[in-house]
Amino acid sequence: MTRMSLPTPTLDTARLRLRPFDDADANDLFAMHSSAHVLRYWDAPPWSERRRAEQFIAACRQMADGGTGARLAVDRASDGAFIGWCSLNRWNPDYRSASLGYCFNEAAWGHGYATEAARVLLQWAFDTLDLNRVQAETDTRNVASARVLEKLGFVREGTLREDCVVNGEVSDSWVYGLIRREWRPSSGAEWVPKEGSADTVAAAW
Numbered sequence: 001m002t003r004m005s006l007p008t009p010t011l012d013t014a015r016l017r018l019r020p021f022d023d024a025d026a027n028d029l030f031a032m033h034s035s036a037h038v039l040r041y042w043d044a045p046p047w048s049e050r051r052r053a054e055q056f057i058a059a060c061r062q063m064a065d066g067g068t069g070a071r072l073a074v075d076r077a078s079d080g081a082f083i084g085w086c087s088l089n090r091w092n093p094d095y096r097s098a099s100l101g102y103c104f105n106e107a108a109w110g111h112g113y114a115t116e117a118a119r120v121l122l123q124w125a126f127d128t129l130d131l132n133r134v135q136a137e138t139d140t141r142n143v144a145s146a147r148v149l150e151k152l153g154f155v156r157e158g159t160l161r162e163d164c165v166v167n168g169e170v171s172d173s174w175v176y177g178l179i180r181r182e183w184r185p186s187s188g189a190e191w192v193p194k195e196g197s198a199d200t201v202a203a204a205w
Helices: 023-033 051-066 113-128 143-151
Strands: 016-020 070-076 082-092 097-104 133-139 155-166 169-179
Touching: 016 113, 023 051, 023 082, 023 097, 051 070, 070 113, 082 113, 097 113, 113 143, 133 143, 143 169
Parallel strands: 097 133
Antiparallel strands: 016 070, 070 082, 082 097, 133 169, 155 169
16 A cells, blocks of 8 residues: 655635644643543543643644644634644545544534534545545444534444443444445535644544
Protein backbone atom coordinates (compact mmCIF):
# COMPACT_ATOMS: atom_id res chain seq x y z
CA MET A 1 0.00 0.00 0.00
CA THR A 2 1.52 3.30 -1.12
CA ARG A 3 1.25 6.21 1.31
CA MET A 4 1.46 9.88 0.40
CA SER A 5 1.25 13.14 2.30
CA LEU A 6 -2.36 14.17 2.90
CA PRO A 7 -2.64 17.97 3.21
CA THR A 8 -5.09 18.90 5.95
CA PRO A 9 -7.92 20.97 4.45
CA THR A 10 -9.74 24.02 5.77
CA LEU A 11 -13.51 23.52 5.55
CA ASP A 12 -16.22 26.10 6.14
CA THR A 13 -19.89 25.63 7.01
CA ALA A 14 -22.54 28.18 7.90
CA ARG A 15 -21.49 28.16 11.56
CA LEU A 16 -18.09 26.47 11.74
CA ARG A 17 -14.56 26.45 10.42
CA LEU A 18 -12.56 23.22 10.40
CA ARG A 19 -8.83 23.86 10.09
CA PRO A 20 -5.40 22.35 10.78
CA PHE A 21 -4.32 22.36 14.41
CA ASP A 22 -1.89 25.04 15.57
CA ASP A 23 0.44 25.06 18.58
CA ALA A 24 -1.71 27.84 20.05
CA ASP A 25 -4.59 25.33 20.43
CA ALA A 26 -2.78 23.43 23.19
CA ASN A 27 -4.46 25.17 26.14
CA ASP A 28 -8.00 24.79 24.80
CA LEU A 29 -7.31 21.21 23.78
CA PHE A 30 -5.96 20.32 27.23
CA ALA A 31 -8.94 21.96 28.95
CA MET A 32 -11.31 19.78 26.93
CA HIS A 33 -9.42 16.49 27.22
CA SER A 34 -8.74 16.92 30.94
CA SER A 35 -12.47 17.09 31.71
CA ALA A 36 -13.76 13.86 33.22
CA HIS A 37 -17.30 14.86 32.23
CA VAL A 38 -16.43 15.42 28.55
CA LEU A 39 -14.49 12.15 28.41
CA ARG A 40 -16.85 10.03 30.51
CA TYR A 41 -17.58 7.76 27.52
CA TRP A 42 -14.09 7.95 26.01
CA ASP A 43 -11.79 4.97 25.46
CA ALA A 44 -9.00 6.50 27.56
CA PRO A 45 -8.83 8.44 30.85
CA PRO A 46 -8.74 12.26 30.93
CA TRP A 47 -5.38 13.95 30.46
CA SER A 48 -3.48 15.09 33.54
CA GLU A 49 -0.52 16.77 31.86
CA ARG A 50 -0.50 19.63 29.35
CA ARG A 51 2.21 17.95 27.30
CA ARG A 52 -0.43 15.49 26.14
CA ALA A 53 -2.01 18.32 24.14
CA GLU A 54 1.31 19.13 22.52
CA GLN A 55 1.82 15.47 21.64
CA PHE A 56 -1.71 15.33 20.20
CA ILE A 57 -1.04 18.30 17.91
CA ALA A 58 2.26 16.76 16.79
CA ALA A 59 0.40 13.51 16.06
CA CYS A 60 -2.06 15.42 13.86
CA ARG A 61 0.83 16.61 11.70
CA GLN A 62 2.34 13.14 11.59
CA MET A 63 -1.02 11.74 10.52
CA ALA A 64 -1.14 14.15 7.57
CA ASP A 65 2.52 13.57 6.65
CA GLY A 66 2.06 9.81 6.86
CA GLY A 67 -1.04 9.90 4.69
CA THR A 68 -3.22 8.09 7.22
CA GLY A 69 -5.91 10.73 7.74
CA ALA A 70 -6.85 14.27 8.71
CA ARG A 71 -7.72 15.64 12.16
CA LEU A 72 -9.14 19.17 12.18
CA ALA A 73 -9.69 21.71 14.92
CA VAL A 74 -13.25 23.08 14.92
CA ASP A 75 -13.86 26.80 15.57
CA ARG A 76 -17.19 28.56 15.90
CA ALA A 77 -17.35 30.99 12.97
CA SER A 78 -19.16 33.74 14.90
CA ASP A 79 -16.34 34.35 17.40
CA GLY A 80 -13.46 32.06 16.39
CA ALA A 81 -13.72 30.05 19.62
CA PHE A 82 -12.22 26.55 19.63
CA ILE A 83 -15.02 24.07 20.40
CA GLY A 84 -13.55 20.67 19.52
CA TRP A 85 -12.15 18.53 16.75
CA CYS A 86 -13.24 16.11 14.04
CA SER A 87 -11.14 13.52 12.25
CA LEU A 88 -10.93 10.88 9.58
CA ASN A 89 -8.12 8.46 10.33
CA ARG A 90 -6.98 4.96 9.45
CA TRP A 91 -7.39 5.91 5.80
CA ASN A 92 -6.72 2.89 3.62
CA PRO A 93 -6.62 3.82 -0.09
CA ASP A 94 -6.60 0.16 -1.13
CA TYR A 95 -9.79 -0.63 0.77
CA ARG A 96 -11.09 2.94 0.26
CA SER A 97 -11.99 3.10 3.93
CA ALA A 98 -11.44 5.33 6.96
CA SER A 99 -12.67 5.87 10.53
CA LEU A 100 -14.54 8.92 11.84
CA GLY A 101 -13.89 10.46 15.26
CA TYR A 102 -14.82 13.69 17.04
CA CYS A 103 -14.76 15.38 20.42
CA PHE A 104 -16.47 18.64 21.47
CA ASN A 105 -16.31 20.65 24.68
CA GLU A 106 -19.33 20.69 26.95
CA ALA A 107 -20.36 24.26 26.03
CA ALA A 108 -20.77 23.12 22.41
CA TRP A 109 -23.13 20.24 23.17
CA GLY A 110 -26.74 20.39 22.05
CA HIS A 111 -26.22 22.79 19.13
CA GLY A 112 -25.74 20.33 16.29
CA TYR A 113 -22.07 21.24 15.87
CA ALA A 114 -20.81 17.64 15.83
CA THR A 115 -23.24 16.71 13.06
CA GLU A 116 -22.39 19.83 11.05
CA ALA A 117 -18.62 19.34 11.37
CA ALA A 118 -18.70 15.63 10.61
CA ARG A 119 -20.96 16.17 7.61
CA VAL A 120 -18.63 18.62 5.88
CA LEU A 121 -15.59 16.47 6.66
CA LEU A 122 -17.33 13.40 5.23
CA GLN A 123 -18.28 15.35 2.10
CA TRP A 124 -14.64 16.38 1.62
CA ALA A 125 -13.49 12.81 2.16
CA PHE A 126 -15.96 11.21 -0.24
CA ASP A 127 -15.09 13.81 -2.88
CA THR A 128 -11.31 13.88 -2.35
CA LEU A 129 -10.28 10.44 -1.09
CA ASP A 130 -12.72 8.34 -3.14
CA LEU A 131 -13.90 6.61 0.03
CA ASN A 132 -16.31 3.72 -0.13
CA ARG A 133 -16.74 3.06 3.61
CA VAL A 134 -16.43 5.06 6.83
CA GLN A 135 -16.60 3.37 10.23
CA ALA A 136 -17.21 4.82 13.70
CA GLU A 137 -17.47 3.40 17.20
CA THR A 138 -19.17 4.83 20.27
CA ASP A 139 -19.81 3.71 23.82
CA THR A 140 -23.24 2.10 24.05
CA ARG A 141 -24.17 4.54 26.84
CA ASN A 142 -23.42 7.54 24.65
CA VAL A 143 -26.86 7.99 23.16
CA ALA A 144 -26.16 11.56 21.97
CA SER A 145 -23.18 10.43 19.89
CA ALA A 146 -25.20 7.56 18.44
CA ARG A 147 -27.83 10.08 17.34
CA VAL A 148 -25.16 12.16 15.59
CA LEU A 149 -23.98 9.14 13.61
CA GLU A 150 -27.50 8.13 12.68
CA LYS A 151 -28.31 11.67 11.49
CA LEU A 152 -25.30 11.39 9.20
CA GLY A 153 -26.64 8.15 7.72
CA PHE A 154 -24.49 5.65 9.61
CA VAL A 155 -26.02 2.23 10.25
CA ARG A 156 -25.42 0.36 13.49
CA GLU A 157 -23.73 -2.87 12.46
CA GLY A 158 -22.95 -4.58 15.74
CA THR A 159 -21.68 -4.46 19.30
CA LEU A 160 -18.12 -4.92 20.54
CA ARG A 161 -18.66 -6.51 23.93
CA GLU A 162 -16.43 -5.32 26.77
CA ASP A 163 -13.92 -3.87 24.33
CA CYS A 164 -12.81 -0.95 26.56
CA VAL A 165 -11.50 -0.90 30.12
CA VAL A 166 -10.89 2.62 31.47
CA ASN A 167 -9.90 3.07 35.11
CA GLY A 168 -11.20 -0.43 35.82
CA GLU A 169 -14.61 0.20 34.23
CA VAL A 170 -15.56 -2.19 31.44
CA SER A 171 -17.80 -0.96 28.62
CA ASP A 172 -19.27 -2.06 25.30
CA SER A 173 -19.12 -0.17 22.00
CA TRP A 174 -21.46 0.07 19.05
CA VAL A 175 -19.93 -0.19 15.58
CA TYR A 176 -21.42 2.03 12.87
CA GLY A 177 -20.76 2.03 9.13
CA LEU A 178 -21.53 4.41 6.29
CA ILE A 179 -21.27 3.22 2.67
CA ARG A 180 -20.71 5.66 -0.18
CA ARG A 181 -23.91 4.72 -2.01
CA GLU A 182 -25.89 5.49 1.17
CA TRP A 183 -24.30 8.92 1.72
CA ARG A 184 -26.75 11.81 1.46
CA PRO A 185 -24.87 15.14 1.57
CA SER A 186 -26.63 18.21 2.90
CA SER A 187 -27.18 21.08 0.50
CA GLY A 188 -26.15 23.44 3.30
CA ALA A 189 -22.67 21.97 3.74
CA GLU A 190 -19.94 23.77 1.87
CA TRP A 191 -16.25 23.07 1.90
CA VAL A 192 -13.42 25.24 0.63
CA PRO A 193 -10.17 23.33 0.14
CA LYS A 194 -7.19 25.29 1.48
CA GLU A 195 -3.96 23.41 2.09
CA GLY A 196 -2.58 23.92 5.56
CA SER A 197 0.91 23.25 6.90
CA ALA A 198 0.21 20.07 6.87
CA ASP A 199 -20.79 14.94 22.07
CA THR A 200 -17.59 12.42 21.48
CA VAL A 201 -16.98 9.30 19.50
CA ALA A 202 -13.91 7.16 19.96
CA ALA A 203 -11.01 7.76 17.58
CA ALA A 204 -7.54 6.28 17.40
CA TRP A 205 -4.93 8.90 18.17
